[in-house]
Amino acid sequence: MYLFTVLGNLLIIVAISSDSHLHTPMYFFLTNLSFVDICFTSTTVPKMLVNVQAQRKNISYIGCLIQVYFFIIFGGMDNFILTMMAYDRYVAICHPLYYMVIMNPRFCGILVLISWFIMFWVSLLHTLLMRQLTFCVGTEIPHFFCELAEILKLACSDTLINNIVLYVATALLGVLPLTGILFSYSKIVSSLMRISSAGGKYKAFSTCGSHLSVVSLFYGTSLGVYLSSALNHSSLQNSVASVMYILVTPMLNPFIYSLRNKDVKGALRRLLNLATSCLR
Numbered sequence: 001m002y003l004f005t006v007l008g009n010l011l012i013i014v015a016i017s018s019d020s021h022l023h024t025p026m027y028f029f030l031t032n033l034s035f036v037d038i039c040f041t042s043t044t045v046p047k048m049l050v051n052v053q054a055q056r057k058n059i060s061y062i063g064c065l066i067q068v069y070f071f072i073i074f075g076g077m078d079n080f081i082l083t084m085m086a087y088d089r090y091v092a093i094c095h096p097l098y099y100m101v102i103m104n105p106r107f108c109g110i111l112v113l114i115s116w117f118i119m120f121w122v123s124l125l126h127t128l129l130m131r132q133l134t135f136c137v138g139t140e141i142p143h144f145f146c147e148l149a150e151i152l153k154l155a156c157s158d159t160l161i162n163n164i165v166l167y168v169a170t171a172l173l174g175v176l177p178l179t180g181i182l183f184s185y186s187k188i189v190s191s192l193m194r195i196s197s198a199g200g201k202y203k204a205f206s207t208c209g210s211h212l213s214v215v216s217l218f219y220g221t222s223l224g225v226y227l228s229s230a231l232n233h234s235s236l237q238n239s240v241a242s243v244m245y246i247l248v249t250p251m252l253n254p255f256i257y258s259l260r261n262k263d264v265k266g267a268l269r270r271l272l273n274l275a276t277s278c279l280r
Contacts, residue, residue: 002041006038013034026092033214039070044071044145068151069123071145090187091103126165134157144239214253
């Protein structure tokens with residue numbers, strides 16, 4: 001599954017980068033999403049695989065801090081990029097005449113850079129606050145990776161400030177992007193309702209199908225994890241649920257975009273033909 005995730009997302013990146021027809025804002029964001037998905041999965045899964053192979057379930061304190069730091073960065077970037085993609089579809093459908101003016105390359109690049117900047121500092125704040133905590137000897141994390149919420153429960157010192165920062169960051173960086181996505185699609189649906197022909201509605205909404213599938217998969221699995229952890233304290237069930245959004249969702253993203261998108265399928269076909277001709 002990990003290999004499929006890495007290779008599938010790499011294939012999407014190479015296909016889009018090599019095809020000039022796909023050098024548009026939507027595919028620029030898709031390239032970034034694929035890159036973030038590779039990094040997001042690579043933050044936790046390789047260490048898990050090493051532990052399974054070596055039959056050792058330990059991680060160093062510094063290693064745990066590093067894992068928390070990068071997990072927060074790439075998890076937050078997933079949120080931001082999915083929100084940017086929703087805004088891109090909103091502009092394309094609701095304001096098509098101004099699309100290239102609004103979604104120009106400079107603006108898209110600035111959106112991504114600002115997102116990286118925000119997540120860098122938010123993640124650093126969480127890590128520095130966690131660094132101030134003390135832990136008892138022989139602390140066991142009931143998870144297959146260092147998840148911040150689980151670690152805070154195991155600290156031997158006061159975690160009030162850490163929890164406040166965690167809740168505020170979750171509200172701002174989780175709820176606000178999801179609200180933005182829902183608002184964008186409410187405007188899209190409202191705009192589509194004003195289109196008279198069924199063919200026009202289908203053509204306009206078909207460009208959102210892949211993104212909607214990815215958003216539903218990402219938020220559905222991640223919300224499912226935190227709801228299940230709140231209602232059910234079984235560490236095994238929480239770990240299994242976490243695998244869904246850490247590994248399964250990034251693995252399925254390339255398939256969703258390649259199977260539902262004619263442009264991506266065409267780029268992949270041309271890339272495959274080019275690779276075949278080079279081998280000959």
